[in-house]
Amino acid sequence: MIFNSPEIPEHTIRAVNTLSVNGRIPQTVMLSGGNDALQKKCALELANAVMCSQLKNGVPCGTCSDCIKIKAGSHPDIINIVPEKDKKNVSKEQIDSLVLSSLYLSPNEAANKVYIFPDANSLSPVIQNALLKSIEEPPEFVMFIFLCELREKMLETIISRCVEFHLGDTLSAKIKTENEKVLNTAKDIVNALCKEDEFSLFLKTAPLQKNRQLTKQCAEKITNIVRDALTEGSNAPLLSGCELEAYSLARSFGTQSLLKIKDAMDIIQSDAAMNANENLLITRLSSLLAVIMKERIG
Template sequence: MNGIHDIGIQNSLAENLDGLIKNGRLPHAIMLRGGSEALRQRLSLFLAEAFVCEGDSKPCGKCSHCLKAQSGNHPDIITADPSVQGEKTFKIALVREIKDDAYIIPNEARSKVYILRSADKMNIQAQNALLKLIEEPPTYARFILECDSSAAMLETIMSRVTLFDLGADKDEISDELRKKADETAARLAAAILQPTEYEFMKITAEFEKDKNLFEPTLPALQLIFRDAVIIKAVSDITLSGHADISRQAASKLTMNALMKMTREIDNFRESINRNANKNLLITRFCAVMRSSAYER
């Protein structure tokens, strides 16, 4: 069995997830955002296997639960995929099926895992129905939501799930560009905490020279502010690799400001996916992020 480092996600994310699994602290409701569809599915199945595994090192890959999970035949790992039913959206009827099934105790494992593919294609009614389930789930129920973008997800849903950002498709970004984007994101996050706009505008100007840098920087920046939200909510689990900057952001900015910035970054990512003009986006980015940070 391949380990989490063989899935294809960033090393920092793999190490953090590995730590959560080893310490038995995987959240009951997880959102996997970004990356390729295949990458999200690989990680979902790995986490589902970890949830049902009864070996000492999870997932052990050897117990009956792991073997059934790997073969796709575990009765307590349920995949909800609207495309299988020929649907383009994730309808409320499918959420209701999940809800009805969730209150039936697991067949074999201690946990019952629901993988929701294309979760970002839920309408408001479907999301509200899901919200009630993940707010007060059965003790054994676990939920893994896969989505390309979370821009269309309700804030109430986002506040109930633990977000793991897979970034852009790894095959599309070189290691050199990924490293540069991560470093740029850290500089931007630190600059936004400064009393003046000069340093932030100076760094943003680099996107004008290298427009390919803008897109991979956004998820890295978002992860830093996501960590700040978690820290502010009295937890010290960080994923970005820039915990020091996240702690500074948590101490200097309000929760509303941090949440607003993560939502605005979502909007920029969504605009890029719609092939919006990058020059205009970059120009708007500086003003929007500063105003969001200080709630103007």
């Protein structure tokens, strides 16, 4: 089976493999969603499935010279369209020379050649338009694979000419960074509480300054850590993903104090939702926690 990854939706895996078994992989494909690494892996699997000279039940043999070169990243008939060194985006000149002017030239070694656009979202509308005619009626030995995080960023005319395979939810880099910030700030605050370190608590709440959204998300995260601390030792599944912090909390505070932390987080969340003054919000959070911190037991 190709596309055999747990992140990929079942229907996508089924569709791709049925097409591959029947030798009907479309000539113009868009891989959307998932993440960068998954997209690249799937693009190579698709390219491999159309290029392998001894495909078995839709799966590349892994041993023919095409398979070996694809695995080594050195197959001359896979053409990755990436920006030139020190450039941010693919240029129109590159499209002319790498794609348009050589489109009808036969493949070097395999029966097909595959153009992969690893970051299709960064292709300008001018470039997307320049490609339209080629992707609509490519020579029979040509395949195009567009990798894009967000299909909405592509021109409708491109989308409508591609067969799309969705690889699962996208967690964009920006969202990932924000989630990490929430996680780390919440952990830092919990650790300061457990150490009864008021100065550290003051420092660790600093990132929340003037950031209502982060304050709210941190309060939610801390609530989940407290919940995990309260159920520590039972078989309840962890909600927070912060096992160590939940364990420390459970060791440092009694049930009543933990419930007070939870109440304090509820207050912060509802204040944040009601658009309370951002600076008052963080002062309130610090002072609520500073009081509870004194109840530390171990």
